[in-house]
Amino acid sequence: MTLPSADTRVEYPAGLTRTTASVLHVQPQSGGLVAVLLDTTPVHPVDAGWPDQGPDRALLCTVGTELPVLDCIVGATDGSALYLGRDIPVPKGMPGWAFVVVHLVQGAALDAGTGLAEGQTVEVVVDAGYRQRLSAGHTACHLASMALNRALADRWRKEVRADSLGNPDFDGTAIDVSLISENGSVDTYRLGKSLRRKGFDTEGLAEQLAEIESTMNTALAEWVASAASVRVDRDGPLLSDRRYWVCELPAHSARIPCGGTHVSSLVELGAVRVALSTTDVEGTSVLTMETVVG
Incomplete structure (x- = not known):
C-alpha cells in the first residue's frame, strides 16, 4: 500500500x-x-x-x-x-x-x-455539538489569555514581546500547560526564576489574585458583549500550513497562532469567566487560570 x-x-x-x-x-x-x-x-x-x-x-x-x-x-x-x-x-x-x-x-x-x-x-x-463545545472552550481560552496579559501588564520591569493588543505577552512567555475542554480550559504558568529574570515581578501576586480576577472578568464581559467576529486565517489548506485565531475586538484585531477550532462570534459564548489560583509545585509557584463558558 x-x-x-x-x-x-x-x-x-x-x-x-x-x-x-x-x-x-x-x-x-x-x-x-x-x-x-x-x-x-x-x-x-x-x-x-x-x-x-x-x-x-x-x-x-x-x-x-x-x-x-x-x-x-x-x-x-x-x-x-x-x-x-x-x-x-x-x-x-x-x-x-x-x-x-x-x-x-x-x-x-x-x-x-x-x-x-x-x-x-x-x-x-x-460530532458537531462536541466540536462546538470544544471550539467555545478554545476561543474563551484565547480571550482569557489576552485579559490576563492586560491585567498583569504593570508587573513587567523589562521589555518583552507584546501580544496583538500591545500588552506584554505573559501568556506566551510563562505558559506551561494549556488544556482545552468542553466550554472551558485550564492554563498553568510557572512563576519561577526564568520568568523573574525576564522581568516579571511576582511579589505580592498571590495577595492580588482576587483583584486581578475581577479586572479580567470585567474585560471579558465587555469583549463578549461586543459580539466580535472570530475566524481562523491560514497560509494554505494543508495540515502543516500556519493558522491564526483572529478576533475583531472593537478597538483592536487580536491575532494568535493556533491550530485548533473556534466559534465564529463571541456572541456564541454567552459569558466567559475566569478563576485564578496559585500553588507550590516542588518549590516553584504555579499560577492556574480556569476559564468557563456560559
Missing part, C-alpha cells in the same frame, strides 16, 4: 463538520487499531507538539457501515514508513515529508466486503 506524498487537506479551520473524502492508505496498528489516511478531512487531530485541544469525535461512513474514529492524531511519512504523534522524527514542514491526519478505527476496517480500501470514497461526519 502506497503512503501519501502530500499533506492532508484540512477543513476544520473553516468550521466544516462533514465532507466526502478518498481513502489514500489503510494500515494496521498495534492494539487492534487501523490507521486510515484520507486526502481531505474535517476531523481535528491532536498534535503531540502542543496537545491543548484533543481530537474530534467522528464517523467514517461507507455504504452500510459506520466506523467510529476512536482517536485522531497528527502523523508524518517520508514515503517509507508512517510515524504517529511523538514518534515523528522531524519538525512539521520538513521537505520530503508529508504531514497527515491519522484516523484510528477498530480493526474491522479491514474486514473483507465491509472494510476500507485505497481509492474508496467515504463520508466523514464530525
Whole structure:
C-alpha cells in the first residue's frame, strides 16, 4: 500500500463538520487499531507538539457501515514508513515529508466486503455539538489569555514581546500547560526564576489574585458583549500550513497562532469567566487560570 506524498487537506479551520473524502492508505496498528489516511478531512487531530485541544469525535461512513474514529492524531511519512504523534522524527514542514491526519478505527476496517480500501470514497461526519463545545472552550481560552496579559501588564520591569493588543505577552512567555475542554480550559504558568529574570515581578501576586480576577472578568464581559467576529486565517489548506485565531475586538484585531477550532462570534459564548489560583509545585509557584463558558 502506497503512503501519501502530500499533506492532508484540512477543513476544520473553516468550521466544516462533514465532507466526502478518498481513502489514500489503510494500515494496521498495534492494539487492534487501523490507521486510515484520507486526502481531505474535517476531523481535528491532536498534535503531540502542543496537545491543548484533543481530537474530534467522528464517523467514517461507507455504504452500510459506520466506523467510529476512536482517536485522531497528527502523523508524518517520508514515503517509507508512517510515524504517529511523538514518534515523528522531524519538525512539521520538513521537505520530503508529508504531514497527515491519522484516523484510528477498530480493526474491522479491514474486514473483507465491509472494510476500507485505497481509492474508496467515504463520508466523514464530525460530532458537531462536541466540536462546538470544544471550539467555545478554545476561543474563551484565547480571550482569557489576552485579559490576563492586560491585567498583569504593570508587573513587567523589562521589555518583552507584546501580544496583538500591545500588552506584554505573559501568556506566551510563562505558559506551561494549556488544556482545552468542553466550554472551558485550564492554563498553568510557572512563576519561577526564568520568568523573574525576564522581568516579571511576582511579589505580592498571590495577595492580588482576587483583584486581578475581577479586572479580567470585567474585560471579558465587555469583549463578549461586543459580539466580535472570530475566524481562523491560514497560509494554505494543508495540515502543516500556519493558522491564526483572529478576533475583531472593537478597538483592536487580536491575532494568535493556533491550530485548533473556534466559534465564529463571541456572541456564541454567552459569558466567559475566569478563576485564578496559585500553588507550590516542588518549590516553584504555579499560577492556574480556569476559564468557563456560559
